[in-house]
Amino acid sequence: MPPIPSLGAISFTKFTSPEATVDVLSKIVPGTTTGSEVEAALGAAGQAEPLWNDLVAYEPPLANPRAPAGSQIVVDNELLRAARDERGDRYLLLWVALNLADPRLDDVVREVLTDSNGRLKPSAVNATALNATLDKRNNDSDDELPHGTKATSNILSLLERCQVIDPKKHGGSIVGVERTLPTRHAVPGAVTLIGERLADRGFAALPGRAVDLALSIGANAWLNLSPGEFREAYESAGLATQAQSTRADIPDELAELASQLRRKGQVVLQGPPGAGKTYVAKQYVGWATASRIEESRLQAIIDGLPANERNVPGIASEVERRGLTGLWDIVQFHPGYDYTDFVRALVAQPHGEGVTFVPQHRILSLISAVGAELAARGYDIELVLVLDEINRGDIPNIFGELLYALEYRGEAVATPYSVDGDASLTIPGNLRLLGTMNTADRSIAVIDYALRRRFVFLDVSATDEPIRSFAFDNDQTRHAALWLHATTAEALGDAPSGLQVGPSYFMAEPDGAYSSLDVLAARYVYEVLPLLGEYEMEGEVDPSVIAGLRQALGLSAGSPQRAHADELADHLATQPWIAVTATPESDDEA
16 A cells, blocks of 8 residues: 555545546645635535645645645645646546545555556456445455445546546446556656655655656556556656658559559469568558558557557557558468458456456457548558468458458448447458468469459569579579579479469578578478479479479489488589579679
């Protein structure tokens, strides 16, 4: 409990109106207003208990905290400043001041309403459950704790009206939490207020340790924050809202992709293994986010927010604060992935003695909702959702009714689950769905025709251009990579283009004691040759072709992979690469 003598001033059977109290505090003039005047003003506002002494400090200090109001003059403090300036944290600071003033309220908040991390327990924010808990605690304790229907109602009402929660109600009774409200903006003021009030009682913080003092009394629980979230909020205070970034012109190599995304809304990049499909998708994400890829990822934003702001309004506010031009994320489809992983789901949450199932957003529903929230605020942003390996998923099972919504952007479609009071889902026009598809994956059925009709399919070819532009550490490895790529493509010449080997397999950097040439040889042996073996087993490539390729690479029959890697590295190191792979441009460079 806070190390302040209990004034016993807060009446839990008479409601303390935050609005009326803050209005009185806003009119107090430090250095002029007396304690008697504060008491009279609060009394006129309906506060019969002497909150004048709980919320305000005086000069000279009161020798006896229970002494009646007299001629003491009000000293300014953080709560008065917040009320006077109509700051956004004024009601939260009143809540802090009430908890600080009365250990009984602090006990209820920290021991009943919040968990060991200081976060609200939704199951406890319920009038019936809280009343029963408080009655039991009162019977089991020697101290007089708040209890009874009226006390329960008043405590929960303070949570709502001091802007800690947006409650669920049944009739006039609070029965749960609709959503928790942002509180981290109140942390700097809370730390200052706590420091001021404790200093009045002789508990001054050491220099630079004000936040530690606040945490030592459990103040984080009053604001529904973990200790780490409370400290982070204090240390990051003052971070200004950034101006929205500016995107460069679309690069030529992304122009066709950008055009089709604008026109259709969804595109699949298709090509053989290693062609760079995911790389191209991330290039587009890089452009859409003005090169702020990491800080624009939806999951990264969620992870960086306090738990009580991990909701649609909180995410949208953080996007605005960061000044982002794009918001994106990536998911990978697979045979076990379904609608409840991608769109919406019922999630089990503890409730009383059992569990309740609560509808929640999944990635598509969440990014759509955030987009809608930002649009309502007039904030322009591009949303990108990358669907990696899209053909590996059971498309009808994953998208469900949203196959319709893909085609008719902006139209609400009914869903089985109602989230945030809305049983429909609308895919906004500024959401781009960018899929990737491995055309060599024969273990997966042909992609669903309903989805194919709604997506544009763009080919990503297995050209050697990425190899030519890759930053190899020496020309020998570059020429070796180009030769390997050309030799492999020639061997697969009669195979479908979707069964070629993409350039990413031929990009190598030094790794410890291994040179880039050693790494290139090892990648080929451990990754490319097994891929070609799969083509052979599937009947897509004649076995004699693969055997001829191994012979051309100087690989002896029957040797283990490690020996093959060494053999290939030796073979690559002794070839006349300039003569074999040079083009007119590279001749000059060589």
